[in-house]
Amino acid sequence: MQWEIVVGLEVHTQLSTQSKIFSGASTAFGAAPNTEACAVDLALPGVLPVLNRGAVERAIKLGLAVGGKINSPSIFARKNYFYPDLPKGYQISQYELPVVEGGSIKIQSGEVERVVRLTRAHLEEDAGKSLHEDFHGMTGIDLNRAGTPLLEIVSEPDMRSSAEAVAYAKTLHSLVRWIGICDGNMQEGSFRCDANVSVRPKGSDKLGTRCEIKNLNSFRFLEKAIDYEARRQIEVLEDGGTIQQQTRLYDSDKDETRAMRSKEDAQDYRYFPDPDLLPLEIGEDWIAQVRRGLPxxxxxxxxxxxxxxxxxxxxxxxxxxxxxxxxxxxxxxxxxxxxxxxxxxxxxxxxxxxxxxxxxxxxxxxxxxxxxxxxxxxxxxxxxxxxxxxxxxxxxxxxxxxxxxxxxxxxxxxxxxxxxxxxxxQGLKQISDSGELEKLVGEVIAANAKSVEEFKAGREKAFNALVGQVMKAAKGKANPAQVNEILKKKLTE
Amino acid sequence: MSLSLDDVKRVSNLARIEISEDEVRTALAQLSDIFGLIQEMQAVNTSVIKPMSHAQDVMQRLRADVVTEIDQRESFQSIAPKVESGLYLVPKVIE
Structure with missing residues (x-):
C-alpha cells in the first residue's frame, strides 16, 4: 500500500525580551544558576505576575506577519501539572483566545510549493531546568529560565513529508529572526520544535492516529525523527497493528523515537483562566503602530x-x-x-x-x-x-x-x-593595449606550431589551448574576449 | 452532571491532594452541591450577555520590558532545604 505522511508542528520560540514575561528578572542566557530567578519566578507566596508589554508586542508582530487574527481580549490560563522545575504547580499559558489565531506560511520544498495554515500562536512562560547529574541521588533545579517568554506557534497538519516539515521550520525560523522577535539560536533552545506525525493510506482524507515527538532542536533531527516515526507507524500498521496516541522522544544517538507517555496516563492539565491576570486588551491603535514598525x-x-x-x-x-x-x-x-x-x-x-x-x-x-x-x-x-x-x-x-x-x-x-x-x-590591470597583446599572441603562435596545425585541421580544442597559453603569458591580465578576437584574426590570416 | 467517587479520587490525584476514603465521600457530597448550584445558574438565560473571563470588568495593565530585579539568590536559598552549586536540590525525578 502507498502511505502518506501527515505532519503538523508546534514551535516554541523564545522571545527576545530583556526581562521575563511576568517579572522584571533578566532573560540573559548563561548566567550562574538561579541568579536570574526572582520571587515571582520562584513562586514565593504573595507574588503576582505583571505582563511584559514587549512580549505581547512580539506576539502581535508574528500575528501580523502571518496574516493571522489578533484577539482582543486575549486570555491567560493556568496549565496545571507537577514538576520541580515548575515551582507554581502550573504554567501560565493561553487556552481560549490566544493572542494570535489563524494565518499561514508559504513554504517551498524542492518543487513543492505549499501554504501551511497556522492554528494559533499563544504566549506562555518557560519552565526552569532540571539537572539529573550527580547530586548524591538528587535532582538540581535551575530556575533562571523559569518565566522566560515563549510564543508557541502551532500549525495545522498540512505538511506531507519530513522535507516539507523542515522547509516550514526553516521558513518560520527565518521569519521570527527577520521580524526581530526571536534570536533563533537553536543550541541555546530559543527555537524548539515538537512534531505531530501520523500516516494514512494515500488518497484517504481521514487523519490517522498521531504521535507527538518532543523537543527537536535541530533541523536535521526534525527530519530524521519524522522519517523514523513514519517508518515505525507504517510497519506497525502493515503488520496489522494499531497506533497508540502517545508522546515520544527522539534519541539522536540511536536514530529512533521511543515512547515517553501514552494516552492512558495522558496528562489532564485542567486549564482554567488565571485569576491573577486580567483579560489582555490589544487596541486597534496598538496593532496599527506595530504594523508600521514591521520591516x-x-x-x-x-x-x-x-x-x-x-x-x-x-x-x-x-x-x-x-x-x-x-x-x-x-x-x-x-x-x-x-x-x-x-x-x-x-x-x-x-x-x-x-x-x-x-x-x-x-x-x-x-x-x-x-x-x-x-x-x-x-x-x-x-x-x-x-x-x-x-x-x-x-x-x-x-x-x-x-x-x-x-x-x-x-x-x-x-x-x-x-x-x-x-x-x-600590484599592477593587476588588464593589458588593454592591443599592440602589446598582439605581440604576445604572435609569440605564442610561433612557439606552439603543433596546436596551430591542429587548429587549422579543424580541432577547436587546440584553439582553447592557445588561448590558455596567451593568458598564461599575460599572467592572467589579458582580457579573454580580446585574446580570442586577436588570436582568431591571426590564425585565419 | 453527576459526580462519582472515582471522579473525586482522580481529581485529588491530579491535584496531588491525599484524602482518606471518608474524606472522598464528604468531598463528593460537597462537590455535588456545588455542581447543583452551577446547574441552577445555567438555567438563567445569558444569551445577550458577553462572557467574562474575570470577575472584574477591567483590563490587564502592562509593564515595560525592563530588568528591575537584582540577584537575591543567597537570600532565597537561605530558606531552601538543600542547595548545591547554586542549584536547589530536590528528590530525584526522572519521567
Whole structure:
C-alpha cells in the first residue's frame, strides 16, 4: 500500500525580551544558576505576575506577519501539572483566545510549493531546568529560565513529508529572526520544535492516529525523527497493528523515537483562566503602530528582487534567507545598479563563502558593500578579469579583516578605494593595449606550431589551448574576449 | 452532571491532594452541591450577555520590558532545604 505522511508542528520560540514575561528578572542566557530567578519566578507566596508589554508586542508582530487574527481580549490560563522545575504547580499559558489565531506560511520544498495554515500562536512562560547529574541521588533545579517568554506557534497538519516539515521550520525560523522577535539560536533552545506525525493510506482524507515527538532542536533531527516515526507507524500498521496516541522522544544517538507517555496516563492539565491576570486588551491603535514598525517581509522582498533586479527565484530566495544578507546585497546594488546578478553572485558566493569559513555572519562582514562594489565595477569596466578579481578579493578580505570595523549598515566604510589600491599597487590591470597583446599572441603562435596545425585541421580544442597559453603569458591580465578576437584574426590570416 | 467517587479520587490525584476514603465521600457530597448550584445558574438565560473571563470588568495593565530585579539568590536559598552549586536540590525525578 502507498502511505502518506501527515505532519503538523508546534514551535516554541523564545522571545527576545530583556526581562521575563511576568517579572522584571533578566532573560540573559548563561548566567550562574538561579541568579536570574526572582520571587515571582520562584513562586514565593504573595507574588503576582505583571505582563511584559514587549512580549505581547512580539506576539502581535508574528500575528501580523502571518496574516493571522489578533484577539482582543486575549486570555491567560493556568496549565496545571507537577514538576520541580515548575515551582507554581502550573504554567501560565493561553487556552481560549490566544493572542494570535489563524494565518499561514508559504513554504517551498524542492518543487513543492505549499501554504501551511497556522492554528494559533499563544504566549506562555518557560519552565526552569532540571539537572539529573550527580547530586548524591538528587535532582538540581535551575530556575533562571523559569518565566522566560515563549510564543508557541502551532500549525495545522498540512505538511506531507519530513522535507516539507523542515522547509516550514526553516521558513518560520527565518521569519521570527527577520521580524526581530526571536534570536533563533537553536543550541541555546530559543527555537524548539515538537512534531505531530501520523500516516494514512494515500488518497484517504481521514487523519490517522498521531504521535507527538518532543523537543527537536535541530533541523536535521526534525527530519530524521519524522522519517523514523513514519517508518515505525507504517510497519506497525502493515503488520496489522494499531497506533497508540502517545508522546515520544527522539534519541539522536540511536536514530529512533521511543515512547515517553501514552494516552492512558495522558496528562489532564485542567486549564482554567488565571485569576491573577486580567483579560489582555490589544487596541486597534496598538496593532496599527506595530504594523508600521514591521520591516518588508521576506515574501514581498523576494517578489521585489525578482521583479526589479531580474533575479531568479533561487537567487531571490537565497538572498532573503536572512535580513542581514539582503541588506548587504541591496547596499552593493545601490553602488552598481547596472548588474544586480553579478552582485548577487558575489554576495552569495564569495562573501558568504569567506564568512562561513570564519564562522561569521553578514552583520560582522569585514568588507563593506561599497568596497565590494568597487571591485565589481572594475570587472565591469574591463580593468581586471573575473579571475584576477578573485585574487584581489582575497587580498581585500585580508586587509579589511585587519581593520576592527565590521559592516553595520554604516556604508560607506573606511578605505572605499581598497580594490583600486590593490589593483594599482600590484599592477593587476588588464593589458588593454592591443599592440602589446598582439605581440604576445604572435609569440605564442610561433612557439606552439603543433596546436596551430591542429587548429587549422579543424580541432577547436587546440584553439582553447592557445588561448590558455596567451593568458598564461599575460599572467592572467589579458582580457579573454580580446585574446580570442586577436588570436582568431591571426590564425585565419 | 453527576459526580462519582472515582471522579473525586482522580481529581485529588491530579491535584496531588491525599484524602482518606471518608474524606472522598464528604468531598463528593460537597462537590455535588456545588455542581447543583452551577446547574441552577445555567438555567438563567445569558444569551445577550458577553462572557467574562474575570470577575472584574477591567483590563490587564502592562509593564515595560525592563530588568528591575537584582540577584537575591543567597537570600532565597537561605530558606531552601538543600542547595548545591547554586542549584536547589530536590528528590530525584526522572519521567
Amino acid at each position: 518588508e517581509l521576506p515574501q514581498q522582498m523576494r517578489a521585489r528582487l525578482e521583479r526589479d533586479y531580474g533575479l531568479s527565484t533561487y537567487d531571490a530566495a537565497a538572498l532573503t534567507g536572512d535580513r542581514e544578507i539582503v541588506e548587504y546585497y541591496e547596499a552593493v546594488v545601490e553602488k552598481l545598479p547596472s548588474d544586480p546578478k553579478l552582485c548577487a553572485n558575489w554576495v552569495m558566493g564569495d562573501i558568504s563563502g569567506y564568512l562561513n569559513e570564519e564562522g561569521k555572519f553578514f552583520d560582522s562582514c569585514p568588507l563593506f558593500p561599497a568596497q565590494l562594489a568597487q571591485l565589481l565595477t572594475r570587472i565591469k569596466d574591463g580593468t581586471i578579469s573575473g579571475k584576477i578579481a578573485k585574487e584581489v578579493f582575497k587580498q581585500m578580505w585580508v586587509k579589511a579583516s585587519a581593520q576592527p570595523v565590521a559592516w553595520k549598515h554604516s556604508d560607506p566604510g573606511p578605505d572605499i578605494n581598497l580594490a583600486d589600491q590593490i589593483i594599482e599597487s
